[in-house]
Amino acid sequence: VNTGIANRLAFYAAxxxxxxxxxxxxxxxxxxxxxxxxxxxxxxxxVSASSTPQLVLSDASSxxxxxxxxxxxxxxxxxxxxGTLSDNLxxxxxxxxxxxxxxxxxxxxxxxxxxSVQGDSVIAGIETASRFVATSTTASSSFQxxxxxxxxxxxxxxxxxGTLRVSGSTTIGSVINVGGSTGTSxxxxxxxxxxxxxTSxxxxxxxxxxxxxxxxxxxxxxxxxINLANGCxxxxxxxxxxxxxxxxxxxxx
Numbered sequence: 001v002n003t004g005i006a007n008r009l010a011f012y013a014a015x016x017x018x019x020x021x022x023x024x025x026x027x028x029x030x031x032x033x034x035x036x037x038x039x040x041x042x043x044x045x046x047v048s049a050s051s052t053p054q055l056v057l058s059d060a061s062s063x064x065x066x067x068x069x070x071x072x073x074x075x076x077x078x079x080x081x082x083g084t085l086s087d088n089l090x091x092x093x094x095x096x097x098x099x100x101x102x103x104x105x106x107x108x109x110x111x112x113x114x115x116s117v118q119g120d121s122v123i124a125g126i127e128t129a130s131r132f133v134a135t136s137t138t139a140s141s142s143f144q145x146x147x148x149x150x151x152x153x154x155x156x157x158x159x160x161x162g163t164l165r166v167s168g169s170t171t172i173g174s175v176i177n178v179g180g181s182t183g184t185s186x187x188x189x190x191x192x193x194x195x196x197x198x199t200s201x202x203x204x205x206x207x208x209x210x211x212x213x214x215x216x217x218x219x220x221x222x223x224x225x226i227n228l229a230n231g232c233x234x235x236x237x238x239x240x241x242x243x244x245x246x247x248x249x250x251x252x253x
Contacts, residue, residue: 008039049074053092056085067091 004010009025012018026035035041038048047054053072060069070085072092078100084093097105105111107118134141213220232239 053085056089 004019007027007029009027010019011025026039026041027033028035028041031041033041033044033046035046036048038046053074055073057071057073058069067084067086069087070089072083072085074081074083080098081094082096084095085091086093094109095107097109097111099105099111103111103114103116105116105118108116110116226233234240
């Protein structure tokens, strides 16, 4: 047995008779700590490595598929990394990363936000966020249901097959297209359509308790006329009767 160092567990480093503590396991008996490849274990179990994963978990059952037997964990350059290992323990594939800024990356090794997910995600419960920004110019975002408590901004195209309820303000930079042969669109507040050269088309019906025309240059066209259930058709507050157009204007009381 060769001369050893205190608090190290000596073992046979190679075939032969000499027991050495150069390649070592360390015990800190007063603190009940155990170290692997470190002379100063800080936790109950302290593992140190520079080029290989610090921890590998393997599934020894016969049911594990090809390259589905091993997971590894490593601390590297301030990041905590989890990934999978090939069956021959040569190929490491990173899956999850916590970086030194507290950001979590799933499917990416460079998370740019608090949570970065590369790929698709499914959330079965409720997701609450102060702001949701879709930055892709090619991908589509799908919501089976969405409730917007404040403002909704759509700068490109948006397709809504169900119901859209917005309790705050809604700004649509281009066109709102409501399709459906039997559906009903309800605007509890105001519907503001602004645009100097734009056209708004209602292929079905437009029902409103109050219709206010404020444009000085725009033209409103009603192909089948206007049916007033109550009140009258007024110009500058004065009810109007008669008319020279194809339809008929009936004076109200």
